Amino acid sequence: MIDIAGVLAANFLYVILITLGGVLVSGSVHFVPVGGAPAAMAQATGIGTGTVQLAAGAGLTGLVTAGAMLNLTDSMALILAAGMVGAMIMIGVTMIIGNLVYVYGVGVPPASAKVDYDPITKDRQDIYVSQGTEGHGIPTVSFVSGIIGGGLGGIGGALVYYSLMSIANGMASADFVGLAAIFAVGIFFVNAVIPSYNIGGTIEGFHDPKFKKWPKAVVTSLIVTFMCAIVSVITIGGL
Amino acid sequence: MEPLIGMGVLALMGAAATIAGASEDLESDVGSQSNPNSQVQLAPQMMYPHRIFNKAISGEPPSNALMAAVGGASASVLMGAYSMSVVFAIAVGALIAAGIHGTYATTAYLGRSASQKRFRQPIYLDMVRSHVPVMMGFAYITTFCILVVSYLMTSVLGHPFPLTLLAFIWGITVGAIGSSTGDVHYGAEREFQNVEFGSGLNAANSGNIVRKAECGLRNGIDNSWFCAKFGGPATGLAFGMTVFLSGWITTIFDPSLGANIGWLSIVVGLAIILILILWNRRLEVFARNQYGPYKEDEEVTA
Numbered sequence: 001m002i003d004i005a006g007v008l009a010a011n012f013l014y015v016i017l018i019t020l021g022g023v024l025v026s027g028s029v030h031f032v033p034v035g036g037a038p039a040a041m042a043q044a045t046g047i048g049t050g051t052v053q054l055a056a057g058a059g060l061t062g063l064v065t066a067g068a069m070l071n072l073t074d075s076m077a078l079i080l081a082a083g084m085v086g087a088m089i090m091i092g093v094t095m096i097i098g099n100l101v102y103v104y105g106v107g108v109p110p111a112s113a114k115v116d117y118d119p120i121t122k123d124r125q126d127i128y129v130s131q132g133t134e135g136h137g138i139p140t141v142s143f144v145s146g147i148i149g150g151g152l153g154g155i156g157g158a159l160v161y162y163s164l165m166s167i168a169n170g171m172a173s174a175d176f177v178g179l180a181a182i183f184a185v186g187i188f189f190v191n192a193v194i195p196s197y198n199i200g201g202t203i204e205g206f207h208d209p210k211f212k213k214w215p216k217a218v219v220t221s222l223i224v225t226f227m228c229a230i231v232s233v234i235t236i237g238g239l
Numbered sequence: 240m241e242p243l244i245g246m247g248v249l250a251l252m253g254a255a256a257t258i259a260g261a262s263e264d265l266e267s268d269v270g271s272q273s274n275p276n277s278q279v280q281l282a283p284q285m286m287y288p289h290r291i292f293n294k295a296i297s298g299e300p301p302s303n304a305l306m307a308a309v310g311g312a313s314a315s316v317l318m319g320a321y322s323m324s325v326v327f328a329i330a331v332g333a334l335i336a337a338g339i340h341g342t343y344a345t346t347a348y349l350g351r352s353a354s355q356k357r358f359r360q361p362i363y364l365d366m367v368r369s370h371v372p373v374m375m376g377f378a379y380i381t382t383f384c385i386l387v388v389s390y391l392m393t394s395v396l397g398h399p400f401p402l403t404l405l406a407f408i409w410g411i412t413v414g415a416i417g418s419s420t421g422d423v424h425y426g427a428e429r430e431f432q433n434v435e436f437g438s439g440l441n442a443a444n445s446g447n448i449v450r451k452a453e454c455g456l457r458n459g460i461d462n463s464w465f466c467a468k469f470g471g472p473a474t475g476l477a478f479g480m481t482v483f484l485s486g487w488i489t490t491i492f493d494p495s496l497g498a499n500i501g502w503l504s505i506v507v508g509l510a511i512i513l514i515l516i517l518w519n520r521r522l523e524v525f526a527r528n529q530y531g532p533y534k535e536d537e538e539v540t541a
Contacts, residue, residue, distance in 0.1 A: 056300065063408065092515040098419050102427075
């Protein structure tokens with residue numbers, strides 16, 4: 001019989017940290033410039049794929065680098081930083097190659113349709129948007145926003161994994177790593193889906209009006225991840 | 240581990256990942272998967288019946304994650320329970336994954352096309368015979384290469400995650416990258432070569448995809464021929480860079496030698512990201528100067 005109250009009491013700090021990690025992931029997704037199907041046809045600014053899929057791709061790459069770092073060091077800060085850098089590299093590479101395809105393969109300049117001037121470079125945007133589209137490519141402001149989003153998502157995923165790996169249990173090492181990683185992946189996916197309802201298919205980054213909706217997703221994530229954290233801590237701590 | 244051996248393994252992983260990325264994108268071009276398939280699905284409803292394979296089993300990341308996880312689980316079982324050689328186990332694992340992918344591709348094509356009967360979209364059985372083996376071939380290459388990357392990470396670089404989980408994660412990542420990079424070449428250029436290059440794709444053109452090929456009627460294999468010139472290699476480059484760079488920083492600056500070296504690896508990673516931001520800015524400026532604005536300049540208050 002699992003001592004549920006005992007396991008939770010002993011690991012309550014990790015429940016909090018897992019919840020915090022999930023909230024970070026949920027907030028981070030709002031930064032990632034995704035354009036969904038319209039962007040794949042160069043009809044919207046951002047990366048031409050779905051919100052959840054891109055966030056998961058970046059965050060899970062961060063999880064791989066964080067997992068490798070956890071194997072080499074005990075420093076929590078270093079593990080979180082490794083998760084952040086891994087996710088930032090994945091999303092950065094994806095955006096730059098995506099932009100190469102927009103510029104050389106499709107022949108359109110990166111341009112935002114949500115602002116007339118790029119908040120970072122101050123470049124004019126509206127006249128570079130082709131007729132009948134909502135922008136195309138990844139302008140500098142969206143690129144920087146995507147990098148920030150990838151980094152926060154990587155930290156969040158790594159924090160969840162680190163917390164799960166810190167729970168005392170009686171499992172064999174290989175089983176423990178596998179179970180913790182699966183829970184981390186699951187919690188990541190849950191928190192990548194929640195912001196999709198705010199984003200509704202396309203968002204250009206932190207300069208997009210939809211970005212202001214992030215508190216709703218964060219509150220939802222707080223509740224959902226807290227429940228996920230309790231289940232994961234009881235499962236791992238009880239085995 | 241010797242740094243040189245680590246670098247050699249990393250180079251091999253990067254090469255395998257590059258092939259995996261390219262074959263993933265070309266597989267999605269033959270079968271028309273992911274976002275650009277929305278136009279292939281829409282075309283018959285706009286009275287443009289076509290001979291392009293209509294698959295879209297799911298988004299590319301879950302689809303590739305499924306293949307990689309099936310291949311990884313099969314290979315793990317063959318290596319663990321039956322003590323088979325690594326190469327044999329990975330090859331058989333990739334074969335099983337490709338077989339499952341072929342099954343999904345067939346049912347997806349027949350189901351999707353059958354549901355469009357009211358729009359007079361025919362089901363071409365010869366396309367099932369010609370396209371599905373090509374897709375299975377690309378799926379085999381993708382899964383094989385991802386399993387090679389995952390196996391090298393677990394066995395040589397000592398990554399703690401199980402082979403199947405790593406394969407699953409890299410499957411998600413390769414799908415996300417393919418969907419974000421190479422698919423744009425297929426969706427925004429190849430499907431709409433009937434509009435002037437660089438003119439942008441007006442939403443009013445949705446569904447009006449090119450249906451005639453260089454010779455005869457266009458099909459999915461024609462699309463992969465075109466995308467193999469740019470979209471496929473670009474995807475390969477992106478996935479190869481992701482796998483290589485994310486591992487390179489900790490191979491060169493090994494965190495097990497001390498926290499300071501670990502932090503140095505983070506600093507180098509951040510420097511790579513800064514270079515990517517600057518590269519993107521140069522690309523943006525080049526495109527703006529090269530192509531110019533679409534409209535006359537009228538001053539707008541910021």
